[in-house]
Structures are given as C-alpha cells and as structure tokens.
Amino acid sequence: MTNPTSASSPEIRTFLCRSDNIGVLMRDPATGACASIDVPEAAPVLAALEETGWRLTDILVTHRHGDHVAGIEEVKRATGALVTAPAKAGSAVPAVDRPVREGDHVRVGGLEAEVWETPGHCSDHVSYLFREAGLLFAGDTLFTLGCGRVLEDDPATLWRSLQRFLALPDATQVFSGHDYVLANARFALAAEPDNAALAERQEEAERLQQQGGFLIPSTLRAEKATNPFLRAAEPALARAVNLAPGTDPEIVFTSLRDWKNRF
Numbered sequence: 001m002t003n004p005t006s007a008s009s010p011e012i013r014t015f016l017c018r019s020d021n022i023g024v025l026m027r028d029p030a031t032g033a034c035a036s037i038d039v040p041e042a043a044p045v046l047a048a049l050e051e052t053g054w055r056l057t058d059i060l061v062t063h064r065h066g067d068h069v070a071g072i073e074e075v076k077r078a079t080g081a082l083v084t085a086p087a088k089a090g091s092a093v094p095a096v097d098r099p100v101r102e103g104d105h106v107r108v109g110g111l112e113a114e115v116w117e118t119p120g121h122c123s124d125h126v127s128y129l130f131r132e133a134g135l136l137f138a139g140d141t142l143f144t145l146g147c148g149r150v151l152e153d154d155p156a157t158l159w160r161s162l163q164r165f166l167a168l169p170d171a172t173q174v175f176s177g178h179d180y181v182l183a184n185a186r187f188a189l190a191a192e193p194d195n196a197a198l199a200e201r202q203e204e205a206e207r208l209q210q211q212g213g214f215l216i217p218s219t220l221r222a223e224k225a226t227n228p229f230l231r232a233a234e235p236a237l238a239r240a241v242n243l244a245p246g247t248d249p250e251i252v253f254t255s256l257r258d259w260k261n262r263f
Contacts, residue, residue, distance in 0.1 A: 120158025
C-alpha cells in the first residue's frame with residue numbers, strides 16, 4: 001500500500017515481508033534518493049522497487065535480528081545501496097558501510113534523520129527520527145497498540161526508550177517493524193476494556209486487514225490514546241495489573257509487559 005503524501009513530503013511504500021514484517025521504502029522526491037528500512041527478505045523489497053521505479057540508495061537497519069537483516073546482502077548486490085546499522089550490532093549485521101550511534105545523523109538525499117539508541121527489545125536497537133518530515137522508524141521498540149518483547153536488558157530499559165518517543169509531536173507518524181496490530185488490540189482491550197478510542201482502532205484494523213492493508217503507520221497521538229504500554233500512568237492500567245492508581249508507571253509497564261508475554 002502507498003501512503004498519500006504532498007509534493008514536498010517523502011514518498012512512502014509499505015508492504016508485507018515474510019509473514020508479518022513490515023517493509024518500508026522512503027523516497028526523497030527532490031533528489032530521488034530512496035531508503036529501505038531494514039530488509040527482512042530481499043524479494044518483496046526488490047519487487048517494490050520494480051513497481052515504483054525507485055532507485056535504492058540506502059538501507060537503514062534498526063537492529064541485528066535475522067528477520068530484519070536477512071535480505072540485506074542480496075539487495076545490496078542488486079542496488080549498490082549504502083548500509084547504515086547500529087554500531088553496537090557489530091558483525092551481526094552484514095555488509096555494513098556506516099555504523100551509527102546515539103546522536104549521529106544520516107541523510108537520504110535531502111532528508112535528515114537523527115539516530116536514537118532505543119534498547120530494550122535488544123541492546124543494539126536504534127530508531128531513525130526524520131524530525132522535519134515527522135517520521136519515526138521505530139523498528140521493534142514501538143508497535144501499533146503494542147511494544148517489543150524484552151529480549152535483552154530489562155523492562156525498565158525499554159520503558160525509558162518509549163518515554164523518549166512521548167516527547168515528540170503528536171502528529172509524528174510511527175512505522176513499526178511488524179504487523180501485530182490485531183493481537184495487540186486484543187491485549188489492549190483486555191487491559192483497558194472501557195477505552196472507546198481503542199475499540200474504534202480495533203475495528204479500523206479489522207477493516208484494513210479485510211482490504212489487504214494494516215494499521216501502520218500509526219501516529220503518536222493515536223498511540224498515546226490507545227497503546228497500553230504508553231499509558232502506564234493511567235489509573236485504569238494500574239488497576240488492570242492489580243496495582244494501586246498512582247503506582248510508578250515504570251512498575252505498571254513492567255507488569256503489563258509480563259502479562260502480555262503470557263497473554
């Protein structure tokens with residue numbers, strides 16, 4: 001599916017890879033430069049490039065997990081794209097040209113991104129914030145209606161990463177690494193059954209799935225209203241995990257994440 005953009009905005013193409021990974025191409029219309037956010041597998045990325053006629057210049061890697069990097073070498077051979085990846089991932093990401101860390105900036109044509117280290121799901125995870133364009137590529141840190149499973153570090157680390165996103169403008173578009181939306185919606189409604197906005201988003205996600213689409217990107221405004229992992233300060237979420245309203249949101253978040261692991 002292609003997301004509508006104005007003439008001055010980045011052009012975006014989103015599509016499924018593997019079973020539930022989200023592939024994303026982002027193109028700067030002023031220069032023709034184009035980035036793939038991760039490469040879960042090569043064929044869908046190359047097919048999207050063929051369909052659009054776009055020329056891939058960059059691959060921006062969020063983290064080292066195989067379902068995000070498996071297609072990098074094939075796509076790089078086919079396109080010559082420059083591979084940017086977290087320095088902390090080391091050799092686990094193949095064919096890296098440019099390792100990046102917190103505070104670095106990367107450019108895709110005239111579009112500039114800030115590199116944020118956002119660990120929690122894994123220790124090397126980074127997110128790419130195209131602040132001027134209002135785009136956040138959050139990988140497996142933040143999902144529509146959910147967040148990543150804590151595989152390394154601890155829940156507090158992931159909580160701190162998510163807190164950084166909350167300071168961004170509400171209109172920021174959030175692109176996540178997987179389409180887990182319907183499963184996330186079921187958990188979110190179990191945790192906050194009286195949230196009318198959440199019920200509406202579940203219905204929207206179901207309609208989009210029937211049409212062959214998905215509720216990605218989301219916006220920070222929508223996530224703040226419906227994503228339980230960003231709403232851990234809400235009294236209803238504390239009560240959902242048998243904690244008193246006013247409990248430290250980090251503790252509520254940790255309990256919610258543990259519940260989701262068993263849901």
